[in-house]
Amino acid sequence: MLVKTYGSAVYGVDAITITIEVNVGAGSKYYMVGLPDNAVKESLHRVESAIRVAGYHMPRQKILVNLAPADIRKEGSAYDLPIAIGVLAASGQIDGTKLEKYVIMGELSLDGGLQSIKGALPIAIQARKEGFEGLILPNVNSREAAIVNDVDVYGMESLLDVIHFFTGKEQPQPIKVDTREEFYKQINSYEQDFSDVKGQENIKRALEIAAAGGHNVILIGPPGAGKTMLAKRLPTILPPLNLHEALESTKIYSVAGRLTASNALMTERPYRDPHHTISDVALVGGGMNPQPGEISLAHNGVLFLDELPEFKRTVLEVMRQPLEDRKVTISRARFSVEYPASFMLVASMNPCPCGFYNHPEKECVCGPGVVQKYLSKISGPLLDRIDLHVEVTPVNFSELSSSRPAEKSNLIRDRVIKAREIQDQRFVEMDGVHSNAQMSANMVRKICEIDEVGRGLIKQAMEKLGLSARAYDRILKVSRTIADLAGSDKIEIEHLAEAIHYRSLDRESWAG
Known part of the structure; x- marks a missing residue:
């Protein structure tokens, strides 16, 4: 007897419906076809044990299982349940x-229990798109899938629960999740706050500009100056996720299997801080069974790279294309997958190996040329994609011990949101552009117009400070953001002057 059940395969952040055809007939062996990997092939052993524990029997006949379409590779153990139900139905x-x-x-576990799967959200989206009435999956993944409307989601604990569902012995209620309530309930529930940081007002200002325009930023300073502490608090001043962004980020975390049973929807902007020993594949994604990398997990959020020169050069260089295109394509001989990667890059570094170059009190012990060699670990093309270069100086004792309250994150965020609203209006007719940092060179020429005085200032800065030509567009983008924060329609001379100040690493004399 031939029976068809339906499952789903996840590729990139989308799903493809898979038809599981089970035919029980004359013979005595099990056959699995349709490009299954080893985990899928092993499923028949788990299926047999689970069926026996549930009180049913595994047919002692020829069982042929076909996973269609047959030219798409099937990976993972999530096909256990549809195969088991297919075997039971095909054997009557x-x-x-x-x-x-x-x-x-x-x-399936050997005792018939259901274990979690990856990609429940894109699977639910695809099931709704193709007109299926419902989705049956492990209970631990049910809330994640239930944020999709117009498809009934049933969370099950065991194979026996699924059997009772199809035999009519039990009629469980579908899981219901109010997406908007879930979204607004926990939005911006951050533990950290900018008010925790004593002093460093100029660094806070730079991070406010970075947040307002979506700019990449690098913090350069000695150990203990507060670089990591400041970077960790950057998400608290970014605009809240909108519902579309939250769904995008949730899909990525769903595919990566990083959502917990209680997290139906991501409500905070992602913050990722991989260690400097990370591989290039772990950073951008890929592998034998392609998975999202750290840059995709940071989509709509912040990617923080601490001690930037300590990262392998190959790891840093693979970020160049995603920083421009805001997506990454993983290509293999038989297929390619695409992951979104629109993130803010925040990097930090010491100015030299000992960490005390340009320190106001401690003396640098690095030899001649060592500082320049240390900084040269970061390539020019990568540095070109970082808009703000900010020098972080140590906090003095009077500021550290001060009881004066610092400005809270929500006040800074309000100013950032107002600046982003101006940019939303500016780019309303431009697809894929939502902030000043995303402007192309042509858009910069049209939108970031400056007067003769401003042009004279930039010319003078490039000549006297030794700024490179690549700094020109970056300065204009940052000055446009500063003007937005000030509520100014035009880029004034003071906006340009502040933007020029944030190009430390472009100065020829910076490292001696």
Whole structure:
């Protein structure tokens, strides 16, 4: 008897419906076809044990399982449940008339329990798109999938629960999640706050500008100056995620299997801070079974790279294209997948190996040329994509011990939101452009117009400070953001002067 059940395969951040055809007939062996990997091939052993524990029997006949379309590779253990239900229906042990209405996914334990799967959210989105009535999956993934409207999601604990569902012995209620309530309930529930940081007002100002325009920023300063502390608090001043961004980020974390049972929807902007020993594949994504990398997990949020020169050069160089295109394409011989990667890069570094170059009190012990060699670990093309270069100086004792309250994150965020609203209006007719940092060179010429006085200032800065030509567009973008924060329609001379100040690493004399 031939029976069809339906599952789903996740590629990139989207899903493809897979038809699981099970035929039980004359013979005595099990066959699995349709490009299954080893985890899928091993499923028949888990399926047999789970069926026996549930009180049913595994047919002692020829069982042929086909996963269609057959030219797409099937990976992982999430096909256990649809195969088990297909075997039971094909052998006449349960009624299979309702199987065509549901997408079924889940990994089986030997005792019949259901283990979590990856990609429940894109699977639910695809099931709704293709008109399925419902989705059956492990209970731990049910809230994640239930944020998709117009498709019933049933969370199950075991194979027996699924059997009872199809035989009519039990009729569980579908899981319901109010997406908007879930979204607004925990939005901006950050533990850190900018008021925790004593002093460093000029650095806070630079990070406010970076947040307002979506600019990449690098912090250069001695150990203990507060670079990491400041970077960790950057998400608290970014505009709140909108519902579309929250769904985008949730899909990525769903595919990576990083959502917990209680997190139906991501409500905070992601913050990722990988260690400097990370590989290039772990950073951008990929592998034998492609998975999102750290830059995709930071989508709509912040990627913080601490001690930037300590990262392998190959790791840093693979970020150049994603920083421009805001997506990464993983290509293999038989397929390619695309992951979104629109993030703010925040990097920090010491000015030299000992950390005390340009320190106001401690003396640098690095030899001649060592500072320049240390800084040269960061390539020019990568530095070209970082808009703000900020020198972080140590906090003195009077500021550190001061009881004067510092400005809270929510006050800074209000100013950032107002600046972003100005940019939303500016780029309303431009697809894929939402902030000043995303402007192309042509857009910079049209939007960031400056007067003769401003042109004279930039010319003077480039000549006297030794600024490179690549700094020109970056200065204009940052000055446009500063003007937005000030509520100014035009880029004034003071906006340009402040933007020029944030190009420390472009100065020829910076490292001696």
